[in-house]
Amino acid sequence: MMTLKPLACALLMTLTTMMAHAEDPARHLDQPGPTPMMGPEEDRDHSRLPADNPLGAPTIPHRITGHQMDRQFNRCLSCHGREAPPQLGARPMPDSHYQDRDGESRRQGAANRLPCTACHVPQMRGSGAPLGHPATGPREP
Amino acid sequence: MRRWLSRYWHIFRSPSLHFSLGFLVLGGFISGIIFWGGFNTAMEYTNTESFCISCHEMQDNVYAELKYTVHYHNRSGVRATCSDCHVPHEWTNKMGRKMEASKEVWGKIFGTINTPEKFADKRLEMAEREWRRLKANDSLECRNCHEFEYMDFSRQTPVAQRMHEKAFSGDIEATCIDCHKGIAHRLPDMSGVPLWPDGEP
Numbered sequence A: 001m002m003t004l005k006p007l008a009c010a011l012l013m014t015l016t017t018m019m020a021h022a023e024d025p026a027r028h029l030d031q032p033g034p035t036p037m038m039g040p041e042e043d044r045d046h047s048r049l050p051a052d053n054p055l056g057a058p059t060i061p062h063r064i065t066g067h068q069m070d071r072q073f074n075r076c077l078s079c080h081g082r083e084a085p086p087q088l089g090a091r092p093m094p095d096s097h098y099q100d101r102d103g104e105s106r107r108q109g110a111a112n113r114l115p116c117t118a119c120h121v122p123q124m125r126g127s128g129a130p131l132g133h134p135a136t137g138p139r140e141p
Numbered sequence B: 001m002r003r004w005l006s007r008y009w010h011i012f013r014s015p016s017l018h019f020s021l022g023f024l025v026l027g028g029f030i031s032g033i034i035f036w037g038g039f040n041t042a043m044e045y046t047n048t049e050s051f052c053i054s055c056h057e058m059q060d061n062v063y064a065e066l067k068y069t070v071h072y073h074n075r076s077g078v079r080a081t082c083s084d085c086h087v088p089h090e091w092t093n094k095m096g097r098k099m100e101a102s103k104e105v106w107g108k109i110f111g112t113i114n115t116p117e118k119f120a121d122k123r124l125e126m127a128e129r130e131w132r133r134l135k136a137n138d139s140l141e142c143r144n145c146h147e148f149e150y151m152d153f154s155r156q157t158p159v160a161q162r163m164h165e166k167a168f169s170g171d172i173e174a175t176c177i178d179c180h181k182g183i184a185h186r187l188p189d190m191s192g193v194p195l196w197p198d199g200e201p
Helices: A004-023 A075-080 B002-013 B021-045 B056-066 B082-086 B091-100 B102-109 B116-136 B158-169
Strands: none
Touching: B056 B116, B091 B102
């Protein structure tokens, strides 16, 4: 019976400490809260498909700084190409962009469509006035 | 030959006649420091960027490309040099890599990639070797600076968040280089090279 006494004491102390901690609301102030989400950098105030410009190409909703886009390799197509995994959720390049000027379908995309940024541009928050389609000039504000 | 060897073995085994034990011990200690220090200093010299780009093959091709990437210049001024990514930091692995690099000296002497055309032709082969190396050591050189534990996933793009969470939790077997090819240098024609890790990304 004597040996059980310290054990029971220890158990009681542990329980009271746990209860005291559970009841102390100020304790949570010491803990870091959940990390706030940083907003995506796309400027969603402007539609990606410009309604006021039927010829306008959709804007690019992400950074493309340093993306390689040349005869050897086009980084855009590693997500937007036909062979990209669909789980990435990238909008696939439409069939029209695979057809060359003779209507032939090219596996790597038509050569005259290679420079994506000739028509598609990133529309990022803080980049000032919305960018227009290069071929049809700046959009009306 | 045997007689010659046994003569030197005899000299090697017999006690010193002219030098004191203290001289030999101290001399051995000091020359050991000089040799070891000199060896490591020379090894460090071959790890410097100025040494790497003393070859025009490196300066005109890969170094010129690196200059436009975030690993060379960025807003905070922290940067990676050649050896940060291409030479293991751990001593034994570093020695192994240095021995492999003797083949690069051979390539330099015989001009294997001394023109832009030759370089372009061999680029995929050289890049694949480097991808294999990083795949085998689980992108060790990337992880010397980049660690999943300290990544703020909420500041990444949605795709990057999803992929990094899956790789971190072990849902997909992937290492950095599986997705991040061509971050510091330009890529060759990549047809036939997987751009994403096996399985569901």
